[in-house]
Amino acid sequence: MWDAAVNTLGADWLFQGVWGLVSIFVVEMVRDAYHVASHLWPPLIPLHNWHHKAYRKDFSVVSTELYQKAQIYNDVPEALVMMMAMAGIAVVTPLWGFWLGFVYGASFLIAALLRSQGLFHGSDLTHEPGPLKTRPGIWFVNRTYHWRHHFDETTAYYAGYFTLSDKVMGTALSLKGKTVAVTGASGTLGRALIKQLAAQGAKPIALSRSADVTIEGAVKIIPWQAGREKDLGDVLKRVNILVINHGINVHGERTADAIAKSLEVNALSAWRLMEVFLETVDNRLGPATKELWVNTSEAEVNPAFSPLYETSKRLLGDLITLRRQDAPCVVRKLILGPFKSNLNPVGVMSAEWVASAIVSLAKRDIRNIIVTINPLTYLAFPIKETAQSIYFKIFSRNPKK
Numbered sequence: 573m574w575d576a577a578v579n580t581l582g583a584d585w586l587f588q589g590v591w592g593l594v595s596i597f598v599v600e601m602v603r604d605a606y607h608v609a610s611h612l613w614p615p616l617i618p619l620h621n622w623h624h625k626a627y628r629k630d631f632s633v634v635s636t637e638l639y640q641k642a643q644i645y646n647d648v649p650e651a652l653v654m655m656m657a658m659a660g661i662a663v664v665t666p667l668w669g670f671w672l673g674f675v676y677g678a679s680f681l682i683a684a685l686l687r688s689q690g691l692f693h694g695s696d697l698t699h700e701p702g703p704l705k706t707r708p709g710i711w712f713v714n715r716t717y718h719w720r721h722h723f724d725e726t727t728a729y730y731a732g733y734f735t736l737s738d739k740v741m742g743t744a745l746s747l748k749g750k751t752v753a754v755t756g757a758s759g760t761l762g763r764a765l766i767k768q769l770a771a772q773g774a775k776p777i778a779l780s781r782s783a784d785v786t787i788e789g790a791v792k793i794i795p796w797q798a799g800r801e802k803d804l805g806d807v808l809k810r811v812n813i814l815v816i817n818h819g820i821n822v823h824g825e826r827t828a829d830a831i832a833k834s835l836e837v838n839a840l841s842a843w844r845l846m847e848v849f850l851e852t853v854d855n856r857l858g859p860a861t862k863e864l865w866v867n868t869s870e871a872e873v874n875p876a877f878s879p880l881y882e883t884s885k886r887l888l889g890d891l892i893t894l895r896r897q898d899a900p901c902v903v904r905k906l907i908l909g910p911f912k913s914n915l916n917p918v919g920v921m922s923a924e925w926v927a928s929a930i931v932s933l934a935k936r937d938i939r940n941i942i943v944t945i946n947p948l949t950y951l952a953f954p955i956k957e958t959a960q961s962i963y964f965k966i967f968s969r970n971p972k973k
């Protein structure tokens with residue numbers, strides 16, 4: 573009987589312990605919801621403004637007075653809301669594990685009160701001053717991630733600790749005002765992407781073989797062709813996001829010329845352009861303000877019924893996997909299935925739909941964007957990419973890093 577009582581007690585503690593961990597996640601979601609409200613609900617806006625006014629662009633504090641006011645008017649009420657929400661859940665449910673979330677909120681209240689009185693000088697991890705050295709975190713907020721909320725776009729990047737809230741809201745990447753250059757811009761997908769990017773408030777630049785085309789949504793058309801990557805150096809300095817989307821498909825051909833063309837356009841030109849762009853990512857703000865997207869296609873893991881298309885796209889995919897181990901900015905792969913175009917009239921998906929899915933997933937900070945109707949790709953690609961990434965990490969190195 574005594575044993576049974578101890579067992580029940582143990583099980584109960586375990587049960588509440590799990591809810592305690594859940595409460596940490598929930599209380600962070602409450603913080604993010606309060607943050608969103610602080611940008612949208614007029615009574616909270618002036619309180620939260622103190623937080624935004626307290627920092628310079630390198631996250632150094634503008635003045636002690638502003639910093640202390642920010643603690644009082646923003647951090648203290650935020651912590652109180654977090655505590656009240658957790659106490660509410662603990663009392664109503666009643667899952668007493670949620671009191672852990674309450675204590676967690678209380679620790680932020682104490683830190684904010686001490687900071688507001690100048691009694692505690694430790695800055696929190698997401699506001700430490702200095703240059704931005706790392707890429708934005710994928711699942712957890714780091715300095716580079718949060719810097720964008722202050723200085724890139726205040727209506728995005730709301731998350732405080734778990735980036736999941738931004739992923740759900742589609743605010744994990746803002747395209748507003750970003751200069752986005754797209755290669756292969758006059759092709760079916762290039763055109764559709766430029767239209768979608770423009771709809772998101774981006775300023776798309778079309779890189780196309782001929783300047784003599786009209787491309788809806790493009791603010792500028794720059795003539796460019798594969799093989800002249802270095803010529804784009806100056807243009808790319810001012811570009812936030814480069815989308816490498818050009819490519820050719822020689823279908824069933826297997827001549828020496830077809831091999832040369834496929835490797836040159838689909839793999840080598842794309843790789844050289846990637847290197848030219850990565851050179852422009854400065855080590856001060858670059859990791860927060862620049863991104864590279866590369867369309868490697870589903871041919872990375874599945875047949876495209878065009879051997880040279882597969883071979884060249886797989887080479888490009890491998891080079892990106894190798895290079896993005898220590899790339900200075902976010903590098904996204906676009907893994908796309910067949911869509912309807914002039915080259916592929918039997919494609920099932922429309923290019924417009926594919927383009928809007930790409931943009932929607934990028935705004936959720938998905939780094940490997942898969943858009944296809946083939947279920948095998950969703951299974952095969954993540955396995956291939958993870959395994960290869962680990963293998964490359966072990967057997968390669970970059971002495972410059």
Ligand SMILES: [Zn+2]
Nearest residue numbers: 607611620721
């Ligand atoms: Zn804010």
Ligand SMILES: [Zn+2]
Nearest residue numbers: 623699718722
């Ligand atoms: Zn902040």
